[in-house]
Structure formats: structure tokens, C-alpha cells
Amino acid sequence: MVGLDGVQKMSKSRNNSIMIKATPEETARSIKSAKTDSERYITFDHEKRPEVSNLIILASLCLDQDPYELANEIGDQGSGQLKQITxxxxxxxxxxxxxxxxxxxxxxxxxxxxxxxxxxKPRxxxxTTHSEVTEAMNMKI
Incomplete structure (x- = not known):
């Protein structure tokens, strides 16, 4: 999964991720800062529009919706609407x-x-295992 910077893998250390513990407002700010492109019409195309497609994937996973259908629904509403939906x-x-x-x-x-x-239980x-091993190896003192 590409991070919100649209370039690197999503990572907390790169500050391009969405934190589960974040507030809804912090999440919205993070998504608003995500990189997109200047094309108004939203399409799902990993090759030509990786940043936009990344946001579509995030939203479609959370909505349990096909990414192509989601992109078609957003259509000419632009990246602002995509970010809000995401x-x-x-x-x-x-x-x-x-x-x-x-x-x-x-x-x-x-x-x-x-x-x-x-x-x-694991303890x-x-x-028990340690005791058996030390006995088997004749290491009991």
C-alpha cells in the first residue's frame, strides 16, 4: 500500500500513514494532505494515477465496494470529494x-x-520444556 505521500510504502516513520488511534479530525487532515493529481475526473488506474488510485483503494476497502464502481460514482466531483469520501x-x-x-x-x-x-499457559x-531439555542434555544441577 502506497502512503499518503503517493510515493513510498505507507509507514509511521515516514509520516505518510493513517493511524488507527488518530481522531476523526486527524484522519481527515491526513487524507486532505494526501497527494493526488490535477485531473478532475476520478478514475481508478494504478499505472497512470497511482495517488488517486491509492485513495480509491483505501475507501473501497473500508466501504467493501469495488474500486472501479467507487471511482465512477465520484466521477467529475474531483479529488476533494474523493478525499472526503475516503x-x-x-x-x-x-x-x-x-x-x-x-x-x-x-x-x-x-x-x-x-x-x-x-x-x-505459555510460561x-x-x-516444563526447559526442565525436559536440561534433563535430556544431562545438565540438571
């Missing part, structure tokens, strides 16, 4: 995830309990 689609898609994340941020004890429960397995 931002809304991403924000709608991430809304339940962002909501759950906020709930978990508030309830840190619950998260700690889940982590402790999740680590207990016991590793202790």
Missing part, C-alpha cells in the same frame, strides 16, 4: 476499534488481567 469511510471503519481502544485505556486493570491470563509450557 476520510469518512476510514473513520466509519475505525470507529468501533477506536471506541474499544478508549474503553481499554480507561480500564487498565482489565487489560493487565487479560495479559496475565494469556501469559500463564508453564516453557518451564
Amino acid at each position: 476520510a469518512e469511510a476510514i473513520n466509519t471503519y475505525f470507529e468501533p476499534i477506536r471506541k474499544k481502544r478508549k474503553e481499554l485505556e480507561i480500564n487498565k486493570d482489565y487489560v493487565r488481567d487479560i495479559l496475565h491470563k494469556g501469559i500463564s 508453564q509450557t516453557s518451564i
Whole structure:
């Protein structure tokens, strides 16, 4: 997936990505800053219009819609409309995830309990395996 700069792979370190933890406003700002081209009519063409196609792909994935159909719907409304649709689609898609994340941020004890429960079985397995290996290698002291 190409980043919002339209050139490099999407990456947090390149500051060309969309963060799940971002607010809807931050997401909209990121999408508005995404590189597009000067052609008004929106088409889905990876070869000739990689930046525009990248936004179409992001929106179509979030909307579960065919990218060609989405591009046709936007048509002559231009890249401003494409960016608005993309931002809304991403924000709608991430809304339940962002909501759950906020709930978990508030309830840190619950998260700690889940982590402790999740680590207990692998920890016991590793202790047992370590014991078996040291015995098999005749390394028990």
C-alpha cells in the first residue's frame, strides 16, 4: 500500500500513514494532505494515477465496494470529494476499534488481567520444556 505521500510504502516513520488511534479530525487532515493529481475526473488506474488510485483503494476497502464502481460514482466531483469520501469511510471503519481502544485505556486493570491470563499457559509450557531439555542434555544441577 502506497502512503499518503503517493510515493513510498505507507509507514509511521515516514509520516505518510493513517493511524488507527488518530481522531476523526486527524484522519481527515491526513487524507486532505494526501497527494493526488490535477485531473478532475476520478478514475481508478494504478499505472497512470497511482495517488488517486491509492485513495480509491483505501475507501473501497473500508466501504467493501469495488474500486472501479467507487471511482465512477465520484466521477467529475474531483479529488476533494474523493478525499472526503475516503476520510469518512476510514473513520466509519475505525470507529468501533477506536471506541474499544478508549474503553481499554480507561480500564487498565482489565487489560493487565487479560495479559496475565494469556501469559500463564505459555510460561508453564516453557518451564516444563526447559526442565525436559536440561534433563535430556544431562545438565540438571
